[in-house]
Amino acid sequence: MAPTKAPDSSRRSDRSRRAIHDAALALVTEVGYRRTTIEGIAARAGVGKQTIYRWWPSKAAVLMDAFLDLAGRAAEDAGAGSGSGDTGESAPGIPDTGDLAADLKLVLRATVDELNDPALEAPTRALTAEGIVDAKLGAEFVHKLLDPQLALYVTRLRAAQEAGDVRADIDPRIALELLIGPLMHRWLLRTLPLTHAYADEIVDYAVGGLAPRA
Amino acid sequence: MAPTKAPDSSRRSDRSRRAIHDAALALVTEVGYRRTTIEGIAARAGVGKQTIYRWWPSKAAVLMDAFLDLAGRAAEDAGAGSGSGDTGESAPGIPDTGDLAADLKLVLRATVDELNDPALEAPTRALTAEGIVDAKLGAEFVHKLLDPQLALYVTRLRAAQEAGDVRADIDPRIALELLIGPLMHRWLLRTLPLTHAYADEIVDYAVGGLAPRA
Numbered sequence: 001m002a003p004t005k006a007p008d009s010s011r012r013s014d015r016s017r018r019a020i021h022d023a024a025l026a027l028v029t030e031v032g033y034r035r036t037t038i039e040g041i042a043a044r045a046g047v048g049k050q051t052i053y054r055w056w057p058s059k060a061a062v063l064m065d066a067f068l069d070l071a072g073r074a075a076e077d078a079g080a081g082s083g084s085g086d087t088g089e090s091a092p093g094i095p096d097t098g099d100l101a102a103d104l105k106l107v108l109r110a111t112v113d114e115l116n117d118p119a120l121e122a123p124t125r126a127l128t129a130e131g132i133v134d135a136k137l138g139a140e141f142v143h144k145l146l147d148p149q150l151a152l153y154v155t156r157l158r159a160a161q162e163a164g165d166v167r168a169d170i171d172p173r174i175a176l177e178l179l180i181g182p183l184m185h186r187w188l189l190r191t192l193p194l195t196h197a198y199a200d201e202i203v204d205y206a207v208g209g210l211a212p213r214a
Numbered sequence: 215m216a217p218t219k220a221p222d223s224s225r226r227s228d229r230s231r232r233a234i235h236d237a238a239l240a241l242v243t244e245v246g247y248r249r250t251t252i253e254g255i256a257a258r259a260g261v262g263k264q265t266i267y268r269w270w271p272s273k274a275a276v277l278m279d280a281f282l283d284l285a286g287r288a289a290e291d292a293g294a295g296s297g298s299g300d301t302g303e304s305a306p307g308i309p310d311t312g313d314l315a316a317d318l319k320l321v322l323r324a325t326v327d328e329l330n331d332p333a334l335e336a337p338t339r340a341l342t343a344e345g346i347v348d349a350k351l352g353a354e355f356v357h358k359l360l361d362p363q364l365a366l367y368v369t370r371l372r373a374a375q376e377a378g379d380v381r382a383d384i385d386p387r388i389a390l391e392l393l394i395g396p397l398m399h400r401w402l403l404r405t406l407p408l409t410h411a412y413a414d415e416i417v418d419y420a421v422g423g424l425a426p427r428a
Contacts (some may be wrong), residue, residue: 033347087303122347129343132402133247135338150405173406174396174415181396182388188346188402191356191364192387201388206420 021066033126045174108199247340308370322413331415
């Protein structure tokens with residue numbers, strides 16, 4: 001993904017992009033999505049607005065890339081934690097300790113924390129809401145941001161099937177929605193508080209099933 | 215809820231309200247939520263805009279009442295089907311045939327059909343998206359439109375607990391989110407097609423559980 005330019009120019013360009021991403025996230029938090037403008041993002045990032053127009057077609061595109069950048073940074077942090085840190089090769093999957101429920105709780109609790117992060121709540125809501133009414137933007141959101149995360153659940157659930165912890169006739173791509181769907185529904189519609197305890201119960205219900213054991 | 219006025223005046227007023235509701239739903243479908251105005255709704259409904267301002271503080275409020283009206287009409291139809299039809303007393307709950315999975319599939323398939331109804335898709339998405347970014351509107355949406363529906367699931371799941379089909383330690387208010395959450399998530403984010411087959415699998419997974427039976 002990194003441009004093959006001279007190192008200095010490339011580094012300067014990366015710094016500008018990141019400043020623009022951070023400015024977009026902060027502005028949406030402060031004034032809301034609708035009142036966020038390319039001009040406002042440029043002023044806050046300390047770049048000319050032509051710089052933004054050269055790289056992105058719209059403020060939605062800036063915001064989308066800001067989230068991709070955040071996801072990349074999180075992956076880098078996770079990679080650094082596991083010892084490497086200089087490559088994107090070791091994508092941070094869902095851990096496999098052999099205890100499916102425990103592994104899923106770890107990941108869903110982290111998702112709860114991310115969703116409840118006040119620095120990201122407004123831009124995440126804004127981008128999601130725009131995608132709900134704008135099918136093209138929504139498809140991009142799913143393709144770039146959501147699907148790569150969902151793929152991690154498919155991988156973990158397949159491993160659980162191989163380990164005999166999940167029935168062989170279960171479709172992992174559908175099963176993961178029993179985990180993600182309730183969390184996102186509760187967060188998006190704010191029906192009730194989104195807590196670690198809730199994440200744990202969703203995992204227990206989904207993994208263990210509702211029906212009494214025979 | 216019906217005003218205690220002279221019958222004629224009350225009937226005329228009901229007709230106006232319904233015309234305004236229908237105009238709001240149709241306009242949002244045609245031009246989108248943002249370009250829908252009180253003036254536009256008034257013109258389409260054949261009423262003065264002061265009539266609308268007298269009854270509703272905003273276009274979001276009109277849309278919310280339009281959905282409440284639709285829910286009321288659906289309840290009336292369901293009541294008529296079961297023999298009465300002139301009262302709102304027999305609220306249409308989730309059927310209890312003794313087969314929990316079959317009863318839930320029936321209701322979730324109907325929800326799939328409603329969500330896929332092209333006449334309601336745009337206004338439903340618009341109101342949901344507005345509620346996602348506007349906490350006050352979102353709370354009203356949940357309180358007036360969503361919670362009464364969720365209560366029906368709680369009732370049915372409690373009956374299932376009494377019948378021994380659901381473990382006694384399950385919280386029905388959380389369990390219902392395993393059913394509703396995946397459907398709404400898939401519909402809102404358009405990750406994959408929302409079909410009857412999907413509704414059936416969600417019910418089977420949620421009710422039967424993912425783990426192999428001992």
